[in-house]
Amino acid sequence: MHILIIGYGDLGSRLARLLLAEGHSVHGLKRRALSTAPLPIHICDVTEYQQLKSIIGRTKYDYIFFMPTPDTRTPDAYRHIYHHGMTALINACRPTPPQLIIMASSISVYHHNNSEWVDEESEAHTTSFNGQAVRMGEKILQASGLNHCIVRIAGIYGPQRHRLIARVRNGYYTANADQRYTNRIHIDDCAALMAHLINLSTNGTALEKIYLACDDAPVTLGEVEKWLAAHMNVHLTARQERHSATAGSKKCRNQRIKKTGYRFIYPDYRAGYSALLERE
Numbered sequence: 001m002h003i004l005i006i007g008y009g010d011l012g013s014r015l016a017r018l019l020l021a022e023g024h025s026v027h028g029l030k031r032r033a034l035s036t037a038p039l040p041i042h043i044c045d046v047t048e049y050q051q052l053k054s055i056i057g058r059t060k061y062d063y064i065f066f067m068p069t070p071d072t073r074t075p076d077a078y079r080h081i082y083h084h085g086m087t088a089l090i091n092a093c094r095p096t097p098p099q100l101i102i103m104a105s106s107i108s109v110y111h112h113n114n115s116e117w118v119d120e121e122s123e124a125h126t127t128s129f130n131g132q133a134v135r136m137g138e139k140i141l142q143a144s145g146l147n148h149c150i151v152r153i154a155g156i157y158g159p160q161r162h163r164l165i166a167r168v169r170n171g172y173y174t175a176n177a178d179q180r181y182t183n184r185i186h187i188d189d190c191a192a193l194m195a196h197l198i199n200l201s202t203n204g205t206a207l208e209k210i211y212l213a214c215d216d217a218p219v220t221l222g223e224v225e226k227w228l229a230a231h232m233n234v235h236l237t238a239r240q241e242r243h244s245a246t247a248g249s250k251k252c253r254n255q256r257i258k259k260t261g262y263r264f265i266y267p268d269y270r271a272g273y274s275a276l277l278e279r280e
């Protein structure tokens with residue numbers, strides 16, 4: 001299969017490795033050139049329709065992933081990517097649509113804030129600017145009439161994402177962290193889960209329109225901080241107001257993706273962080 005990964009970064013490069021190993025032809029797309037890459041990289045801004053159209057017009061892609069990250073955490077940057085980027089992609093695809101467009105979305109689209117369970121059927125009416133922009137991207141894709149699959153991703157952690165570990169190592173803990181449920185996924189699971197969806201699709205399984213990508217264990221941030229502290233022999237001494245006023249508190253269910261046969265490499269934060277700490 002010919003596969004294009006728009007927003008070829010950390011997740012995209014891990015996904016590409018898996019897809020290449022399966023024998024697919026994979027191209028990446030990003031704005032800045034890389035010194036080396038194991039696959040052809042198109043240098044393009046996804047919001048530049050003409051450029052994108054000519055790239056997509058040259059190769060008949062069967063699957064296109066949309067996973068660029070906004071440059072800054074501002075309403076304009078989010079709107080730019082999820083509104084202009086998604087619109088450009090859909091228009092560029094119109095003449096010869098791929099079999100499937102897969103969007104890397106986010107659980108930030110949910111408005112829930114009382115530690116409720118949410119799944120793919122839950123309403124998603126966040127008031128946060130980032131979640132609203134992502135939801136707008138989803139809606140543009142849903143209204144396009146093109147075959148698509150939206151993967152709502154929880155907080156990604158993994159190698160090179162050591163912010164939480166570093167904070168705990170320095171003795172910091174978060175105010176009110178015992179009250180707030182968070183949801184995570186190790187980046188290797190996130191990439192493997194997306195490759196799994198491609199495998200299902202190429203084998204003729206019709207995918208659902210939305211999947212949640214999160215591990216088995218919604219957990220309070222406080223529990224994760226305490227677990228990490230215990231495993232690093234650190235005393236948490238410095239309370240820090242940190243936050244993420246937009247993250248809410250919810251518990252995400254992953255039954256739908258598990259029902260497809262996906263088996264998590266790291267089913268919970270203990271498995272994932274143990275592996276990360278061992279590698280240090």
Ligand SMILES: NC(=O)c1ccc[n+]([C@@H]2O[C@H](COP(=O)([O-])OP(=O)(O)OC[C@H]3O[C@@H](n4cnc5c(N)ncnc54)[C@H](OP(=O)(O)O)[C@@H]3O)[C@@H](O)[C@H]2O)c1
Nearest residue numbers: 007008009010011030031032045046067068069153155156
């Ligand atoms: N991190 C999380 O916890 C989390 C949670 C939910 C969802 N997600 C989503 O998961 C996806 C992948 O995340 P990631 O961690 O792999 O991000 P990443 O490492 O930052 O990669 C994203 C890539 O997008 C490219 N990009 C940004 N703007 C672009 C544009 N206008 N046109 C073309 N390419 C552009 C960037 O390369 P250039 O700068 O070279 O263009 C970058 O390499 C993103 O959509 C992100 O929003 C992440």
